[in-house]
Amino acid sequence: MAQIDIVDVGHTYTAGAEQERWALKPMRLTLEAARTYALVGPSGCGKTTLLNILSGLVKPAQGRLLFDGSDVTALPTKARNIAQVFQFPVIYHSMTVYENLAFPLRCRRWDKARIEARVHQVAEALGLDHRLRQPARRLTADDKQLISLGRGLVRDDVAAVLMDEPLTVIDPQLKLSLRRRIREITEQFRPTVVYVTHDQYEAMSFAQEVLVMKDGRVIQQGTPEQLFEAPASTYVGYFIGSPAMNFLTVERVGGQVTLAGRPLAMAWDVPDAPQIQVGVRPEYVKIVGEPAANVFPTRVRGVRDHGPQRVLEVELAGQLIKVKTPREDGVPATGQILVELPRAKVLPYVDGHLATTPRAADPE
């Protein structure tokens, strides 16, 4: 497994054209060895271009790519020692499961005993050790994907495993179990993994670190918890989490942020800007009984049952926000409720971007 350094790498498919457009804007990024990363974003965000640059399928228009410090920018795919799992399983249908897993090792002229030991070790991790003699073509799509992954993992010197939407052709009901196995296997073998998906759910469940991409750049990199707790932009607040983060336009009177004419205290420094929004997750808006600091009157506009939770849509200062509440708590009959926007959970946004960092000296 290798550390991957992406140094000022950028790419355009329209070089020399009148309107040169970056599919991937020049970026600097380090992916640590033995960690799992997910690249997530809508189609056209540049995630596939970045993956193709890592695999060698695309040569970047500029910049350098380092695997453990050595420059691989000019190397073809086969010289990079990477393993790839694609949307569709790529396996040898004429071979057995065993032969599929042994193939990369035979190509490397490992001796027979060493191949056998390693194939059995990987097959056991994949849960396919009892099916080694079966023809690979008989397997279901999810088992075929596991073999695609296993063929990468048998090589104990593989620099990185690159996965491109590996659950695309998997039946929705089997996605969970396959994702679970992929995650368990990567925890056991600990390769450097880069996993591309358009699905937030997959990215957040799979990776130790998630890179949210949009318009050719990484707009935020962090652990799933960091992305959830402090989205760097209103887009990330919408994209990560369900229901999306609430955003409210607030006033700034003197040094004080106000909402509906009442002061709104925040644990963050708020810059002076003509328009300020605050973001707060529906999970953190609290329904309370008594007026207090950061408590605002609202009117219930809608109720939706999700199972154990209800999502209330309430109107606060003429703006709609969502509030998540346990189903057992019931819905107030009056239609009027007080909600608290907890000081530590309200974040300021200016021009769509998180406006500041937490106060270092803050007791919270």
Place this chain on the structure above:
Amino acid sequence: MTLDATDLSLTVDGVDHLKDVTASFQPGRLHTVIGRTLAGKSTLLRVLAGLQRVDSGSLTRHGADFLTTPVWRRDTAMVYQQFINYPHLTVFDNVAFPLKRAGVARDEIRRRVQESLARVGLTEFRRRRPSQLSGGQQQRVALARALVRGAGILLLDEPFANLDYKLREQLREEFKTLFSDQGDAVVIYTTTEPAEAMMLGDVVLVMHEGRIIQTGPPGEVYDRPATTTVARIINDPPMNIFTGRIAGGRIAVDDLQVTRVPAHLADLPDGTYQFGLRAPDIALASAGLQAEVTFVEISGSETFVHLALSGTGFVVQIDGVHDIALGDRVSMRLRPERLFAFDHSGALVRSPSSGPGSPEGR
């Protein structure tokens, strides 16, 4: 115009695809059929649409036999899981297609298609072709085409299953607008997702292995699942079900005392039960039962932590997104007041919404 199914059965290669399915589908109501993959949901819809024969049973519409009514006279519109549209037609013409075929007048077609496109939010895309649309938009086109006919029976077979969760979230928000105002149509919607059944249905029908195993308003099925199987199907993650013993005011799993007996179970005789507890009703606590993290998933804004407690698996749902490593040791605490009790056969004995001494009516 009710649609009544009585004892519908279909066996294929010795497997029951439908088994004694009896249900009364009411006009103007939204019915959600929930079940896992291969529970028989799609088969049932195909039978109602006239695309699938049955071995036995009857189907009547407003009292008249419907099984022998040919497909084209059933007045049925259907939306499938896959986005099925005519690729060579514009969005407008895709939606207009069934009306044109029915010989509806031009002005009327224009009016109804525009209305239908507005309802699914595609007015500005009417001149595009399906290939120029996202998956979610393509499925809206299929929905609009099904809605535009004003068919007497509207069948929706997991229409959002192939969409990613952000799109599903958005379409679910529009459920009420999408499917309200269907007049006297019988609307039947199949899904594997409890949240959709809870949000949508006037009536929920729970299907398992070809049978309908419980029918009722969503809240009732949710609060009083008749069996452990229903309890698993109607919850996501599936309700935790574990075998334990009530003895001396405590509940024990194997030799491990897990909690006290709560008030609503206080009058149950000592003995072995199957207990049910929803994932949000288990908390990670600073002190409690020691368990090991075996898997972690993040679904939207919730973290599902899979735990092993001396051989028994539990799933815990916590609000928010948390970085928890596999293999970590954590403490968990059950909320006894939220326990369901089932007997050895899996039938509900007591739920949290029923007090002591009030056995569950079935």
